[in-house]
Amino acid sequence: MRISSNSFYAAPLSGILNQQSSMAALNQQIASGNKLLTAADDPVAASQVMSLNDHIALSTQYQANQLSVSLVQKEEGILLDQVQTSLQSAQKLLTSVNASTDQNLKNSVAATLSGLYQQIKDTANAQDTNGNYIFAGFKSSTQPYDGASYLGDNGLRQVQISQGQTIQANDNLNSVIQAGTANDLLQVIAQTAANLQNPATSQAQLDSAHATVNSALGKLQDIQVALVGRQQQVSSQQSATQQLLAVNQDALGKLTQVDQASAIVELQMRQVSLQAAESAFASTSKLSLFNYL
Amino acid sequence: MASGIFGITLMGLNAAQSNLSTTSQNIANVNTAGYHRQSTNLTTAQPMTTGYGMVGSGVDVVGVARSYSRFLENQVVSSQGQLSSYQTYGQYASQLNALLGNQNSALSASLADFFASVQNVANDPTSIVARQALIASGNGLTGQFDNASKGLSDLQQSVDQQVQSIATQVSSYGKSIAVLNTQITVAQASGSDKVNALLDQRDQLVAEINKLVNVNVLNQTDSGYTLYIGNGLPLVQGSQANVLKAVANPADPTQSQPALQIGNGIIPLDTAQITGGQLGGLLAFRDQMLMPSQRELGKVAYTLATRVNGQSGLGFDLNGAAGTDFFSTPAVRPPVANLNNTGNGLLNLSLTDPNLLANSDYKLAYDGANYTLTRVSDGTSYSNATLAGLGAAVSAAEGFSFSLSSGTINAGDSYLIRPSQYAANGLSVLITDPSKIAAAGPSGLPGDNGNALLLASLQSQKLLANGSVTLQTAFNQLVGQNASLTNAATLGQQSYQTLTDQATQAQQSFSGVNLDEEAANLIQYQQAYQAAAKAMQIASSLFNNILSAIQ
Numbered sequence: 001m002r003i004s005s006n007s008f009y010a011a012p013l014s015g016i017l018n019q020q021s022s023m024a025a026l027n028q029q030i031a032s033g034n035k036l037l038t039a040a041d042d043p044v045a046a047s048q049v050m051s052l053n054d055h056i057a058l059s060t061q062y063q064a065n066q067l068s069v070s071l072v073q074k075e076e077g078i079l080l081d082q083v084q085t086s087l088q089s090a091q092k093l094l095t096s097v098n099a100s101t102d103q104n105l106k107n108s109v110a111a112t113l114s115g116l117y118q119q120i121k122d123t124a125n126a127q128d129t130n131g132n133y134i135f136a137g138f139k140s141s142t143q144p145y146d147g148a149s150y151l152g153d154n155g156l157r158q159v160q161i162s163q164g165q166t167i168q169a170n171d172n173l174n175s176v177i178q179a180g181t182a183n184d185l186l187q188v189i190a191q192t193a194a195n196l197q198n199p200a201t202s203q204a205q206l207d208s209a210h211a212t213v214n215s216a217l218g219k220l221q222d223i224q225v226a227l228v229g230r231q232q233q234v235s236s237q238q239s240a241t242q243q244l245l246a247v248n249q250d251a252l253g254k255l256t257q258v259d260q261a262s263a264i265v266e267l268q269m270r271q272v273s274l275q276a277a278e279s280a281f282a283s284t285s286k287l288s289l290f291n292y293l
Numbered sequence: 294m295a296s297g298i299f300g301i302t303l304m305g306l307n308a309a310q311s312n313l314s315t316t317s318q319n320i321a322n323v324n325t326a327g328y329h330r331q332s333t334n335l336t337t338a339q340p341m342t343t344g345y346g347m348v349g350s351g352v353d354v355v356g357v358a359r360s361y362s363r364f365l366e367n368q369v370v371s372s373q374g375q376l377s378s379y380q381t382y383g384q385y386a387s388q389l390n391a392l393l394g395n396q397n398s399a400l401s402a403s404l405a406d407f408f409a410s411v412q413n414v415a416n417d418p419t420s421i422v423a424r425q426a427l428i429a430s431g432n433g434l435t436g437q438f439d440n441a442s443k444g445l446s447d448l449q450q451s452v453d454q455q456v457q458s459i460a461t462q463v464s465s466y467g468k469s470i471a472v473l474n475t476q477i478t479v480a481q482a483s484g485s486d487k488v489n490a491l492l493d494q495r496d497q498l499v500a501e502i503n504k505l506v507n508v509n510v511l512n513q514t515d516s517g518y519t520l521y522i523g524n525g526l527p528l529v530q531g532s533q534a535n536v537l538k539a540v541a542n543p544a545d546p547t548q549s550q551p552a553l554q555i556g557n558g559i560i561p562l563d564t565a566q567i568t569g570g571q572l573g574g575l576l577a578f579r580d581q582m583l584m585p586s587q588r589e590l591g592k593v594a595y596t597l598a599t600r601v602n603g604q605s606g607l608g609f610d611l612n613g614a615a616g617t618d619f620f621s622t623p624a625v626r627p628p629v630a631n632l633n634n635t636g637n638g639l640l641n642l643s644l645t646d647p648n649l650l651a652n653s654d655y656k657l658a659y660d661g662a663n664y665t666l667t668r669v670s671d672g673t674s675y676s677n678a679t680l681a682g683l684g685a686a687v688s689a690a691e692g693f694s695f696s697l698s699s700g701t702i703n704a705g706d707s708y709l710i711r712p713s714q715y716a717a718n719g720l721s722v723l724i725t726d727p728s729k730i731a732a733a734g735p736s737g738l739p740g741d742n743g744n745a746l747l748l749a750s751l752q753s754q755k756l757l758a759n760g761s762v763t764l765q766t767a768f769n770q771l772v773g774q775n776a777s778l779t780n781a782a783t784l785g786q787q788s789y790q791t792l793t794d795q796a797t798q799a800q801q802s803f804s805g806v807n808l809d810e811e812a813a814n815l816i817q818y819q820q821a822y823q824a825a826a827k828a829m830q831i832a833s834s835l836f837n838n839i840l841s842a843i844q
Contacts, residue, residue, distance in 0.1 A: 001802055002802050002803075002807065002810075003798075003801070003802060003805075003807065004330075004801035004802060004804075004805020004806055004807050005323055005805070005806055005807050005808045005809075006323070006324070006801055006805050006806070007797070007798050007801045007802070007805060008807075010797075011794075011798070014794065036396060038387065038390055038391075038395050038396075038776075038779075039390055039395040039396045039772055039773070039775070039776035039779075040386070040387070040390060040395075040775075040776045040777075040779035040780045040783060041780075042780075043773055043776035043777040043779075043780050046395070046396040046772070046773060046776050047396075047769065047773040047776075049396040049397075050396050050398070050401065050769040050772060050773065051766075051769065053396075053397070053401065053402075053405075054401070054405060054765050054766075054769070057402070057405035057406075057409070058405070058752075060409075061405075061408070061409040061412050064409070064412070064413070064416075065412055065416055068413075068416040068417070069416070130417070130419060130420060132419050132739075132740060136740065137738075137740065138733070138736045138738035138739070138740040138741035139738050139739075139740060140419055140738070140739055140740030141419070141739050141740070153736065153738065155736055155738060155740060155741055157418070157740065157741070157742045158415075158742070158743075158746055159415065159416055159742075160412060160415065160746065160749060160750075163753060164753075166746065169416075170740075287809075288808060288809065288812070289808070289809040289812035289813060290808065290812050293812060293815075293816070
């Protein structure tokens with residue numbers, strides 16, 4: 001085929017330019033470690049990357065939520081254990097006395113009971129690091145137990161720990177303390193401490209107080225068991241989220257990360273062909289009949 | 294007899310000279326764009342009849358012709374036009390992709406960050422730090438929306454300016470072609486040797502125009518090239534050139550569109566017929582990527598802002614007061630009156646449910662009896678005798694409604710409706726006091742995070758496209774769709790680059806100059822010249838012999 005001098009120069013030149021631009025793209029990939037430089041390079045992969053990015057962001061947020069709720073649960077667990085210890089002490093004390101016990105001993109039991117009363121009340125009024133009352137429901141800025149009535153509410157906060165799964169983040173102690181009722185734990189303990197100092201304390205009064213403390217311990221245990229259940233739920237969700245995150249991050253890596261070894265090999269291959277094209281151009285471009293005239 | 298030899302050799306010398314000069318011309322123009330190699334056409338001179346038969350009487354130079362193939366030229370011109378269309382499309386597309394952030398979009402990340410901040414408020418509703426972080430995330434997100442939206446508007450302006458400058462350039466080429474048409478007709482009539490150069494120039498201009506916009510060329514022997522543009526309107530006709538202009542699109546005056554000025558009349562071009570050249574690429578980019586991006590971005594911004602505001606209004610802030618708007622109210626673009634309307638009616642538009650909005654523009658028209666709203670993408674239409682009746686029907690089916698704000702609508706008037714186009718413009722966060730964030734549910738108590746949870750749930754709710762996609766997915770789909778279009782443009786560019794290269798090589802193979810060939814020709818013609826000169830010398834010595842014989 002007849003070829004014009006312009007084509008003779010232009011054809012190898014465009015080959016050289018193409019090699020150079022693909023080398024530039026490879027260089028950029030190797031330097032950034034990212035094989036998907038723009039979404040248009042591979043729209044399908046880019047869509048997957050966007051969706052994976054969203055899932056990863058969401059999982060990361062759920063992890064933060066899980067951590068946040070697990071810390072709250074841990075704190076609540078410690079407080080519930082304290083109430084339990086106090087109630088168990090009260091139980092033991094009430095078992096150790098009866099109507100005919102020596103008044104001195106009754107007085108000392110009364111003093112210890114008063115201390116336990118304060119402990120239980122303080123724990124029920126515990127605040128978190130931000131000064132919010134933990135067992136006050138939504139009324140977190142109000143001290144819930146004044147010894148006579150409950151000033152909080154029944155609000156239960158939920159925390160999102162996965163897509164479509166929320167978990168209760170707080171409890172109140174109403175079932176344990178029964179503030180304001182005939183079985184008001186705090187009032188019963190306070191009253192019992194006062195009664196014990198009175199020699200006329202009846203056995204019936206002591207028995208009733210004992211029953212109240214026993215029942216409170218039972219109710220407390222219900223709350224503790226439910227809390228442990230929720231802690232397990234969070235913990236199992238934590239590992240599920242972690243696994244999902246790992247899977248997604250792995251998939252993202254496969255889609256976006258450059259296989260450096262093969263990229264470098266390809267770069268070298270292109271370098272060789274570029275050199276070949278350049279040297280071919282250099283030698284053929286010297287050819288001209290005019291050189292021989 | 295001797296005079297015959299002199300005559301013939303002189304003709305031979307002339308022919309060799311003409312060949313040499315053509316060869317020099319070819320060598321000189323080896324790098325001239327649009328140059329077609331020339332060759333001298335020779336023919337045997339009419340022989341003389343003598344008593345002993347026919348005797349040759351020399352060689353005639355018929356003319357200098359260029360190697361020109363209309364078929365090969367058309368191949369180059371049309372593939373070049375497609376190539377430059379894809380190139381222009383691709384350039385604008387990558388700007389747009391960079392603006393929306395490709396697959397690692399800052400906007401997408403800001404959206405996720407915003408909802409993460411809402412979750413953090415839900416986790417700890419009384420924390421002022423978490424609330425402040427939410428305001429900061431909100432500001433980050435609206436900043437991203439505003440940037441993207443402004444960037445798209447800038448691109449639109451840039452497209453409009455480009456349409457303008459292409460129109461100017463095409464008009465100027467058209468004018469030159471009209472002048473060349475006349476010059477060529479005159480030169481051809483007078484047999485001027487300039488004809489080839491003029492033809493080359495004219496063909497080169499046609500190629501240049503086709504890089505800007507696709508035109509059809511009809512070669513008329515008496516008047517030269519006629520160039521048709523768009524839907525068959527004459528850009529150039531003989532010595533007459535019309536002017537390509539960028540005029541306001543009557544349906545949407547904020548957009549420019551090409552039109553042809555013929556005399557005093559301005560005729561808008563059917564943009565569907567403008568498929569090649571930079572102009573074709575620009576218009577396709579505007580229709581396929583730019584406008585849909587504005588529409589979708591606006592839709593996401595509008596839905597986010599109105600949903601968050603709506604949910605905020607149902608909740609209570611840290612002080613127990615009813616929640617107020619978190620975001621500014623996004624702008625809705627009112628229906629745009631067609632420039633050709635005879636009535637002065639102006640319309641209001643309200644978005645009643647962005648979830649129902651189609652990925653399309655809408656056109657509202659009045660024919661004197663009925664108002665009709667048409668979804669442009671698929672032609673779905675709604676008709677009613679009253680504007681209010683149509684508004685109610687459209688509101689239920691398409692998620693927006695309209696009403697007359699002033700003036701009257703005449704028969705034949707029409708309006709373009711792009712409800713969400715500018716909704717992302719200037720979006721901002723209204724709340725500055727962290728305690729004003731409506732995290733609490735109906736109890737209105739500080740420890741209540743009920744409303745924050747509901748706000749956070751907006752992230753996973755399918756709020757768009759008839760309840761099929763979330764806000765994040767809608768945005769990702771936009772980026773994905775743009776990526777596919779860009780990818781297609783890149784592939785188109787590559788294949789038309791190959792086609793152009795092949796066509797150019799074929800055309801060059803026929804019309805291009807090969808220096809080695811010219812070098813060989815130089816020697817050949819030089820030898821022919823030398824041979825003719827030798828013949829002249831011999832004729833001269835023959836003549837001298839006779840002279841000396843009769844002395």
